Each structure stands twice: as C-alpha cells, then as structure tokens.
C-alpha cells in the first residue's frame with residue numbers, strides 16, 4: 001500500500017507506576033488502512049488506542065496525526081477527539097439523552113453545526129447503521145448491538161479522519177456481534193482509516209490490511225492477516241493463536 005501516513009507513533013513509552021505498558025512502540029497507520037490489534041489481556045492494546053486520542057498521555061516518543069503532534073489541551077484537544085473518534089466496549093452513550101441527541105450533541109458543540117443541520121446528519125447516519133426508527137428512544141431501550149451502532153454513528157457524525165475501536169463487540173451477546181461487525185466492514189470498504197482492537201479473527205482476516213500483535217507492551221508482529229494467521233513468526237503469537245483459534 002502506498003504510504004500516506006495518517007497516524008504515526010515513534011518510540012512511544014508509557015508506564016503505569018512500575019508497569020511498563022507501552023515499550024518503544026513504532027506504528028504507522030496509512031490513510032484508508034484498517035489495522036487490527038490483537039494480543040493477550042494486559043498487553044497494552046487499550047492504552048495504545050487511548051494514547052492515540054490522548055485519553056492517556058505518554059512519557060516519551062511522539063504521536064503524530066497528519067504529521068502534527070497531538071494537541072495537549074483545550075479546543076484543539078476536543079477537535080482531536082472528533083477527528084479521531086473512539087468506540088468503546090461499553091458504548092458510553094449518554095443515558096439521559098435520546099439516540100438522536102446522543103449523535104447531534106458534539107456536532108453542535110465541537111463542529112459548530114446548527115441544531116437542525118446536526119439532527120439531519122444524525123438521521124442520515126442512523127439510517128446508515130440500520131436504526132432509522134430508533135431516533136427518539138433512550139439508550140436503555142435499545143439492545144447492546146443497537147447501542148453500539150449508535151456509538152458508531154455518533155463517532156461518524158464528527159466526519160472523523162480515523163476511528164479507533166476498543167473491543168467493540170466484547171460486551172455483546174453473540175447474536176448481536178455480526179450486526180456491529182457488518183457496519184465496521186462497510187466502513188472499511190468505504191475507505192475509513194481504522195484501528196480495531198478485537199478478538200474477532202474473522203473480521204481481522206476479511207477487513208484488516210495489517211494485523212499488529214502485541215505482548216507485554218511491545219509490538220511483536222506487524223504483518224498482513226494472511227502472513228500472520230498462516231505463519232506467525234513469534235512464539236508469543238503462535239501460543240496466542242493456538243488458544244483462540
């Protein structure tokens with residue numbers, strides 16, 4: 001793939017107390033690329049995602065978005081989190097707001113859209129994720145799969161440059177996983193730049209341009225899904241795959 005770097009991490013390190021959770025991380029995500037991050041629990045996958053939109057600070061190294069260092073605070077930080085949207089395992093919708101309001105809110109606050117314009121865009125996105133008839137409901141009235149699709153619509157409403165997904169289907173009942181993965185597959189096909197932490201190996205095989213395997217805070221492998229799944233190089237990856245496949 002022609003490299004037009006959208007997100008770059010150079011020699012990034014982070015500790016939590018004595019725990020070295022990100023060790024010399026070097027990673028480039030090209031525009032339009034889908035990078036799936038896998039690895040054992042505690043290997044640093046969530047911290048990596050959170051560092052990219054500055055929910056965590058790092059101690060050394062640099063993280064660039066379109067060649068620029070991440071902003072540290074204020075309006076620029078809010079803009080960063082709109083430009084690089086994040087979808088969490090736990091949906092994180094506003095419980096006391098309707099589905100429509102959940103999607104419209106940041107469009108008004110961060111992107112400065114008029115309310116009617118924001119609502120119009122929210123309805124288009126709800127239609128796109130298959131929830132056109134759910135706009136007036138509250139999150140608790142929806143299934144987990146529906147809530148996660150609302151969360152994706154909310155991130156998309158910011159016209160993000162990239163989306164980060166941290167185990168977006170891990171909290172879902174099995175029958176709801178596919179409806180969320182299908183929305184993500186569609187985004188991937190449309191060229192959205194995505195970093196996806198997931199245990200869904202079918203998604204990794206079909207949607208990923210690259211699989212990044214992490215263990216103990218390090219990137220141990222960074223290869224195509226074909227290479228990774230058919231011939232993992234490291235013992236850590238072989239061991240991991242033998243347990244989940």
Ligand code: ADP
Nearest residue numbers: 016019021039040041042043044045046047048
């Ligand atoms: P993963 O997502 O791969 O399971 P995480 O990035 O969540 O891994 O965590 C990496 C390590 O950092 C784990 O050992 C975890 O317990 C620890 N950790 C994560 N967040 C914090 C925190 N806020 N304070 C202290 N330790 C943390």
Ligand code: MG
Nearest residue numbers: 045046047166
């Ligand atoms: Mg995690």
